[in-house]
Amino acid sequence: MSTKPASERATPWALVTPALLWTLCFFVLPFAAMALTSVTAKDGSFTLSNYAQFFENPSYWRAMVNSLQVTAIVTVVSVLLAYPLAWILAEQVPERFQRLALMLAVLPFWTSYVVRSYSWLLVLAQNGVVNRVLTGSGLFADPVQLANTRLATVIGFVHFFVMLLTLTIFANLKQLSPSYRKAAADLGAGPVRTFIHVILPLTLPGIVVGAFLTFVLAIGDYITPQILGGNNELLMPQLIMMQIGRRGDFPLASALAIILMAVVTVAYLASARWLKIERA
Amino acid sequence: MRAFAKILATVYALLLYGFIFLPVVVLVLFSLQATQFPIPPFTGPSTRWYAAVLADTRLTTGLLHSILVAVGSSLVAVTLGFLSAWGFARFYLPGSAFLRGLITLPLTVSYLIIGMGLLVLFNRVGIPKSLAAAGIGHVVVNLPLCFAIIYSQMGDHQINIERAARDLGASEWKVLLLVTVPVMAPAIFASFFLSMTFSWDEFVISFLLTRFETTLPVEIWNLLRSGLNPKTNAVGSLVFGVSIVLVVAFELLLFRRKQS
Amino acid sequence: QELNALIWCDHADPALLQPFEEANGVKVNVKEFEGTGAGFAIVDQSQPGDWDVMVIDSIDVPRGVEKGLFEPLPEDKLPFADLFPEVKMDNKTVVNGKRYAITEKFGYNTISFNKTKVDPADMDTLSSLTGDKYKGRLAIYDYYLPVIGMAALAIGKKTADLTEADLPAIKEELLKMKANAKLVGEVTASQTALATGEVDILVGGGEWVTAGLAKENPALDFSIPKEGGVLWSQSLAMFKDSKNKDLALKFIQYVLSPEGQARLATSSCYWGMPSNKKAALTDNEKKTLRFDEQPAFLARAQAYPAPNADLDKKMQDMWTEMLQAQ
Amino acid sequence: MNAPLVDVRNVSHRFGQASVLHNVSLRIEAGSYTVLLGPSGSGKTTLLSILGGFVVPTEGNVFIRGEDCTAVPPAKRPTTTVFQDYALFPHMSIGKNVAFGLRMRGVDGATRAQRARSALKLVGLADAFDRRPHQLSGGQRQRVALARALVVEPAVLLLDEPLGALDLKLRRQMQDELKALQKSVGTAFVHVTHDQEEAMALADHCVVMNDGRIEDEGAPERVYSQPATRFSATFMGESTVISGTVAGSRSGIITLRTPVGDISLPGEATPGSTFSLAVRPEHLLLGEPAGSLGLGEAVVGDVVFQGSFRRVLATSKRDPGIAFLARLATGSPVASGDTVAVSCRPEHIIRLKD
Amino acid sequence: MNAPLVDVRNVSHRFGQASVLHNVSLRIEAGSYTVLLGPSGSGKTTLLSILGGFVVPTEGNVFIRGEDCTAVPPAKRPTTTVFQDYALFPHMSIGKNVAFGLRMRGVDGATRAQRARSALKLVGLADAFDRRPHQLSGGQRQRVALARALVVEPAVLLLDEPLGALDLKLRRQMQDELKALQKSVGTAFVHVTHDQEEAMALADHCVVMNDGRIEDEGAPERVYSQPATRFSATFMGESTVISGTVAGSRSGIITLRTPVGDISLPGEATPGSTFSLAVRPEHLLLGEPAGSLGLGEAVVGDVVFQGSFRRVLATSKRDPGIAFLARLATGSPVASGDTVAVSCRPEHIIRLKD
Numbered sequence A: 001m002s003t004k005p006a007s008e009r010a011t012p013w014a015l016v017t018p019a020l021l022w023t024l025c026f027f028v029l030p031f032a033a034m035a036l037t038s039v040t041a042k043d044g045s046f047t048l049s050n051y052a053q054f055f056e057n058p059s060y061w062r063a064m065v066n067s068l069q070v071t072a073i074v075t076v077v078s079v080l081l082a083y084p085l086a087w088i089l090a091e092q093v094p095e096r097f098q099r100l101a102l103m104l105a106v107l108p109f110w111t112s113y114v115v116r117s118y119s120w121l122l123v124l125a126q127n128g129v130v131n132r133v134l135t136g137s138g139l140f141a142d143p144v145q146l147a148n149t150r151l152a153t154v155i156g157f158v159h160f161f162v163m164l165l166t167l168t169i170f171a172n173l174k175q176l177s178p179s180y181r182k183a184a185a186d187l188g189a190g191p192v193r194t195f196i197h198v199i200l201p202l203t204l205p206g207i208v209v210g211a212f213l214t215f216v217l218a219i220g221d222y223i224t225p226q227i228l229g230g231n232n233e234l235l236m237p238q239l240i241m242m243q244i245g246r247r248g249d250f251p252l253a254s255a256l257a258i259i260l261m262a263v264v265t266v267a268y269l270a271s272a273r274w275l276k277i278e279r280a
Numbered sequence B: 001m002r003a004f005a006k007i008l009a010t011v012y013a014l015l016l017y018g019f020i021f022l023p024v025v026v027l028v029l030f031s032l033q034a035t036q037f038p039i040p041p042f043t044g045p046s047t048r049w050y051a052a053v054l055a056d057t058r059l060t061t062g063l064l065h066s067i068l069v070a071v072g073s074s075l076v077a078v079t080l081g082f083l084s085a086w087g088f089a090r091f092y093l094p095g096s097a098f099l100r101g102l103i104t105l106p107l108t109v110s111y112l113i114i115g116m117g118l119l120v121l122f123n124r125v126g127i128p129k130s131l132a133a134a135g136i137g138h139v140v141v142n143l144p145l146c147f148a149i150i151y152s153q154m155g156d157h158q159i160n161i162e163r164a165a166r167d168l169g170a171s172e173w174k175v176l177l178l179v180t181v182p183v184m185a186p187a188i189f190a191s192f193f194l195s196m197t198f199s200w201d202e203f204v205i206s207f208l209l210t211r212f213e214t215t216l217p218v219e220i221w222n223l224l225r226s227g228l229n230p231k232t233n234a235v236g237s238l239v240f241g242v243s244i245v246l247v248v249a250f251e252l253l254l255f256r257r258k259q260s
Numbered sequence C: 001q002e003l004n005a006l007i008w009c010d011h012a013d014p015a016l017l018q019p020f021e022e023a024n025g026v027k028v029n030v031k032e033f034e035g036t037g038a039g040f041a042i043v044d045q046s047q048p049g050d051w052d053v054m055v056i057d058s059i060d061v062p063r064g065v066e067k068g069l070f071e072p073l074p075e076d077k078l079p080f081a082d083l084f085p086e087v088k089m090d091n092k093t094v095v096n097g098k099r100y101a102i103t104e105k106f107g108y109n110t111i112s113f114n115k116t117k118v119d120p121a122d123m124d125t126l127s128s129l130t131g132d133k134y135k136g137r138l139a140i141y142d143y144y145l146p147v148i149g150m151a152a153l154a155i156g157k158k159t160a161d162l163t164e165a166d167l168p169a170i171k172e173e174l175l176k177m178k179a180n181a182k183l184v185g186e187v188t189a190s191q192t193a194l195a196t197g198e199v200d201i202l203v204g205g206g207e208w209v210t211a212g213l214a215k216e217n218p219a220l221d222f223s224i225p226k227e228g229g230v231l232w233s234q235s236l237a238m239f240k241d242s243k244n245k246d247l248a249l250k251f252i253q254y255v256l257s258p259e260g261q262a263r264l265a266t267s268s269c270y271w272g273m274p275s276n277k278k279a280a281l282t283d284n285e286k287k288t289l290r291f292d293e294q295p296a297f298l299a300r301a302q303a304y305p306a307p308n309a310d311l312d313k314k315m316q317d318m319w320t321e322m323l324q325a326q
Numbered sequence D, E: 001m002n003a004p005l006v007d008v009r010n011v012s013h014r015f016g017q018a019s020v021l022h023n024v025s026l027r028i029e030a031g032s033y034t035v036l037l038g039p040s041g042s043g044k045t046t047l048l049s050i051l052g053g054f055v056v057p058t059e060g061n062v063f064i065r066g067e068d069c070t071a072v073p074p075a076k077r078p079t080t081t082v083f084q085d086y087a088l089f090p091h092m093s094i095g096k097n098v099a100f101g102l103r104m105r106g107v108d109g110a111t112r113a114q115r116a117r118s119a120l121k122l123v124g125l126a127d128a129f130d131r132r133p134h135q136l137s138g139g140q141r142q143r144v145a146l147a148r149a150l151v152v153e154p155a156v157l158l159l160d161e162p163l164g165a166l167d168l169k170l171r172r173q174m175q176d177e178l179k180a181l182q183k184s185v186g187t188a189f190v191h192v193t194h195d196q197e198e199a200m201a202l203a204d205h206c207v208v209m210n211d212g213r214i215e216d217e218g219a220p221e222r223v224y225s226q227p228a229t230r231f232s233a234t235f236m237g238e239s240t241v242i243s244g245t246v247a248g249s250r251s252g253i254i255t256l257r258t259p260v261g262d263i264s265l266p267g268e269a270t271p272g273s274t275f276s277l278a279v280r281p282e283h284l285l286l287g288e289p290a291g292s293l294g295l296g297e298a299v300v301g302d303v304v305f306q307g308s309f310r311r312v313l314a315t316s317k318r319d320p321g322i323a324f325l326a327r328l329a330t331g332s333p334v335a336s337g338d339t340v341a342v343s344c345r346p347e348h349i350i351r352l353k354d
């Protein structure tokens, strides 16, 4: 591919080096430092005890199990909720109003992340809005425990990721060529079968990208479970922050972070074939 | 049957909009609460908590810091992202696929881990915590984003536009300045905006990497940990309001561009 | 001139800091941290001379001294005579005959509750916390030392001399509390829960939770049960490497002055008893803080657990286990 | 009964304000190859979409096999469409793509595969069954799209610029294949294009559209040799067009006063009225042989070699606004700059309706 | 001295492993219109890029006005390029676009504007000065790209399929304009296309490329009437090609044994060697008039109306592998299925080098 003339050859490294250096210095190197820290004992010798702790202490790996469970639920529920909304926006809403409708659907995105979680705590509290409605309508006699549960964590997460996924899935649906839909209809498929056989498979890559993003962001998030979960269980980020915030135990925190990253890597590999960034 | 489906879709959409807006409505409503607790019954409206927020210098300086970090880190991220995207899209580089993968890798890593890594590294080499350190972290997360957006928009049709400029006698930096940047302006603008949004709202990296001077999300977190009151609602509503204004401004700007 | 202070959230209240800043024409930079371990970690990550003063659990002062962080304080320039004697904590703040810290604020980790929802009589004993009566109605304050202290009290152990051998029994007690608890929360979460009626009892709470809320919700109260409460006490220390020792001393003097004490005691983050008996509090504030009942309270109070590093880690692990218990 | 296969009756269509089709009527016979020809924006795609059921016309009706199908959705019509971008489903193999329509009709798997295979064989792609669309070239995809549309045995196959994305050589080749295929399967094809050569090569019935109206229709030979309107004379092949005013009309002979002189031709017309004449380039003669009609002198401009002939552009000496277009054998000695006499045989003059 | 304007000497190029140009030599004379013609992938764009300085050839040299420019960057060459997608700067007005090259050369604003205006006038777009590229149609953009490239007065103008994106009618019209423009400015044009009609219409000098090699070059008439190779006989216009073995060669007459019978033609050849003959469609006769050379009988397949003529495809009865391609006047009575005798005049037989 050496189509490039001499004049074009001089510059490329100068262009990409800053970004590469930045990534190297502030992403690769930190990761190496973290890896090194995680295997260094107080006296400077090599140790795997931090990793051993994770596997030996059930309450530690319980955090990983919790994290995986919550993240999986969040990812699945968010996709299931967002897809129909994105579909309705893309197919049912008249073209002129689509941008507006989409903007509205993601508007709360721009509230502060911290505040949003806190806000859910108020909404879900014992005498918060939801419980008022539930008891007021006579649906439930007593307030339902919503705040400070895993459910609350999940709701907080889902709220955020439904918006994110609606955005990505909507974009995906819109960039499908309308002739696919026409072709399916033309060959005798009704709306339902057009959806199942054509639209859904064609948007699957976009869904995977969105789901992966959800997975990465959710599994590493500290705020939402910390504010909404009521500490009735710990997720990995909470455990990691606990090591930093309470103990200043960086080696253990590093080890936990690396384990978390390993899990994300597995998820990445599972969805890698859909995650290519290519030029238009 | 069709009508039924239509009703079903409408109901679903309304329910989901309700879900999406519920916390925002509650947030804004109880920011106007007159009493100490932002829970029903509503006792307002009162603007006392807004006054309290505006009088709180930690929050207002946090706001300034946030703007500083968001603008600064986004500028760096966009610049680096643009230059590298240009380099990779236009020139042949050995190992290009691998290097592109490297630049986008941070996209697949949780913020917490990026923040931790930087914290550990800075500890080791003795770089103190600061707003700048948080800014560095934000660039790490936003650079791949800017790169990916701009890179994906560098279509091959622009290759010829640049070639035409060169062909007509433009030097490399004139090509960059007079042709590439203006032509890529929408993508550059979009990635800058997105980068701003993420930096503006980012908590954990700022939390781990700043000391006295910190960003608004961290100050809000501190505020939150110091007790329950509608001040948090007020500051949240203010941030929301400001963001909306920016978003709308951005929309209008972009809309105008498209029309012309 | 700037003063760099490593603090707890109560010192971040502008009402406390501004008068000092204006009087001295300086700026106070503050960094909040959660536990002593984290505080020391921040110091470890900093350059010598970065910090001037630190707020620290009184019982942890020896650890700081051991690390060689602190500068002895000039006793003659500080109002030691005016302090409540029970909270002076000489055994902790004085090392090798030198005084390294001065207690500035104290209070109790005990039980906060909603008077209208629970029987106040029940709140006189810690055993109510593990019984069935209040199942699902309590919250636990998410800080391991005081709550472990309370669990120790509940099973009749002295907090001052806990050993590893006591942990299994304490853990069992903790798990029983956890089984009754709706949540384990930090300040806001537990406060919110109590204030919104999510729970009726906060284990580990005290005046520092309820006093600030009392104006809005008079139903909130705290008690010190017959088994006692855990006395917390926070001190101010000056860094050895400080480049602003004069200013640091001025700051400590200000915080310990009657005005400073009053402002600190009623700080927006949490209220607490001033260690200086002469604190310029209003009557109402004194009432809320139960200023006059202190002698009785202090008599019943037990020391904050002060585990060594090894035991500390074990306690934290136990705490993690408690959090993870279903 | 002699009802046509498709009968479009008085169809008009508006998109919002824009009126795109004006009272279009069209009959498509079974087994015919109909080509809709017209410039961009003339409403070809819209008319085809109305046939396919993708657009319901604002006014008028569409009958297929005598039934009113105006509002019948595409899935329920005996029509299938080959789209310009082929619209092959990228996530399915070629075989699955072709079998899709059968699957939607509930045909069982084995039969489906077998019929898809024979459809692929028909278009010469028997071995592509298990490949994916992106592994095929443009021309091959085009054929798959054809097979996919044909396998469900539609009464009418609709093709919207099916060759538009192919390069010239491949396009000519595919034209031959399309025509052969249509003959062998016997299905009625309706084909949209804006390439007049394509139209001539393919059509049994050529429909020239302009601005939402049908300007002319009929066998391509007829449309070419006797275009009804000025538009179709210039769109379907090149012409020299000369307008004039009727100076007199007597005993079946009209005298037309034109910028290049008076021209007499058989016919009737009201004196004073105006109309235009067209002459195809291959009928324009340089020089003035016996029996031909003189069109004055002209100066030769470009002489362009075109392989089997030369294309000569000449400007009338009397009125430089009139450009003569002629085709000459490669051997003829005319060169740029020459002054030549221009003429044509009276029977080759086409009178346009205008 | 008689040095050509551009002299490409023994240029070869490889992209990685792929060898794309093989030892290509080419001379371009001042004021000439050179067309590079060839199928997709034959290396036309690569050769043009080497002329423009966008690609430095792996081997060989490019001299422009006698100077070795092989590695001179595009900005410093006396060449400019018109790209297929026009590559207009979308953020600049038309005037700014055209003036860009002058701006880079440091020409002052007023002069720039004035020269840009006259360049736009040259291409008939005087009033588009303040418009934006997206406000113009394809053909207009094409002209702006031309004006932009011409305003800097290059020694050579390079055009890479400049008409590829236009529709047929507009393309023919632009061809006329391009040719006229080139004549009026006198700059040497090098034009890449894969459309043989375009090549014939434009070229003074036609270069037929195939697979990285120059197969044939010369005046288009020569290339058409006497193609050097089988490839150029079939690519530059259609042909009927018949291969045979030399049965005998005596006193300047070769007897060639072919599947359609023995053919005698003037020339020399080694008996036993093989070569091919080609006949252009317009020279293939149906029937066997006096003086013509019989090629046996054939069955008529497709007869396609093409406006001024009919294209007839017939298969030899003796060898169905041989397809005869003929062009007949529209009036002739041949129909599909007829059996006809096929012949041609001996002087129309082209002997191919193969």
Ligand SMILES: Nc1ncnc2c1ncn2[C@@H]1O[C@H](COP(=O)(O)OP(=O)(O)OP(=O)(O)O)[C@@H](O)[C@H]1O
Residues within 6 Å of the ligand: D015, D016, D018, D020, D038, D039, D040, D041, D042, D043, D044, D045, D046, D047, D194
């Ligand atoms: N969905 C639509 N909404 C509004 N106007 C439309 C729509 N589709 C087509 N038009 C307009 O209708 C007119 C005819 O369009 P149509 O696509 O039928 O033309 P066409 O003959 O197929 O042209 P082309 O050769 O460019 O495909 C055009 O002016 C077009 O702009």
Ligand SMILES: Nc1ncnc2c1ncn2[C@@H]1O[C@H](COP(=O)(O)OP(=O)(O)OP(=O)(O)O)[C@@H](O)[C@H]1O
Residues within 6 Å of the ligand: A001, A002, A003, E015, E018, E020, E038, E039, E040, E041, E042, E043, E044, E045, E046, E047, E194
């Ligand atoms: N940058 C490149 N890297 C590798 N191979 C290339 C590159 N550019 C062109 N090629 C290859 O070189 C050969 C010639 O390409 P070129 O673009 O010169 O052909 P072309 O004659 O212009 O074809 P077309 O008519 O399709 O434009 C092709 O096989 C092509 O795949």
Ligand SMILES: [Mg+2]
Residues within 6 Å of the ligand: D044, D045, D046
């Ligand atoms: Mg169309």
Ligand SMILES: [Mg+2]
Residues within 6 Å of the ligand: E044, E045, E046
């Ligand atoms: Mg090319």
